[in-house]
Amino acid sequence: MSTVDFLLMASEGGKPNPMMNIIFMAGMIAVMYFFMIRPQMKKAKEQKEFSNSTNAGESIVTSAGIYGKIVRMNDDGTLAVEIDRNTIIKMDKSAVSMEMTMALRKKMSAEVKA
Numbered sequence: 001m002s003t004v005d006f007l008l009m010a011s012e013g014g015k016p017n018p019m020m021n022i023i024f025m026a027g028m029i030a031v032m033y034f035f036m037i038r039p040q041m042k043k044a045k046e047q048k049e050f051s052n053s054t055n056a057g058e059s060i061v062t063s064a065g066i067y068g069k070i071v072r073m074n075d076d077g078t079l080a081v082e083i084d085r086n087t088i089i090k091m092d093k094s095a096v097s098m099e100m101t102m103a104l105r106k107k108m109s110a111e112v113k114a
Contacts (some may be wrong), residue, residue, distance in 0.1 A: 050098040054079075059108065061100035062091065 054060065056070050060081065071088055072080040079096070082088050 047094075047098050050101075051093040051096060054093070054096060059101075059104060060096050061104050062095045063097045063100075064095070065100070067104070 054070060054073075056073055059067070059069050061067050062081075066081075066083055066089075068081040068083040068089070070079050071082045074080065074090070077093055078090050079093055080088050080090055
């Protein structure tokens with residue numbers, strides 16, 4: 001008999017204890033919340049704050065891997081991004097990748113220092 005089976009059995013002749021099942025399920029839900037749902041919500045909040053903090057003139061990288069510079073912030077939540085001379089595309093703010101943009105900025109600052 002395993003430890004889990006032992007804990008789930010009551011001293012009343014080996015019948016399952018319903019209270020232990022409830023505690024076990026509550027524990028599983030708590031683990032899922034703290035290891036899956038909460039970090040995902042935190043990352044989404046950081047991404048939203050990053051999207052709102054970007055300004056015109058900053059270099060960015062999109063989720064699709066397109067490098068560019070923000071030319072204009074439009075009122076409808078979109079950006080005008082210059083990807084080459086005289087080539088401007090319109091994209092949604094949420095398409096800017098926080099991780100890749102931060103890596104690009106870190107790389108650019110390291111090149112400036114060197």
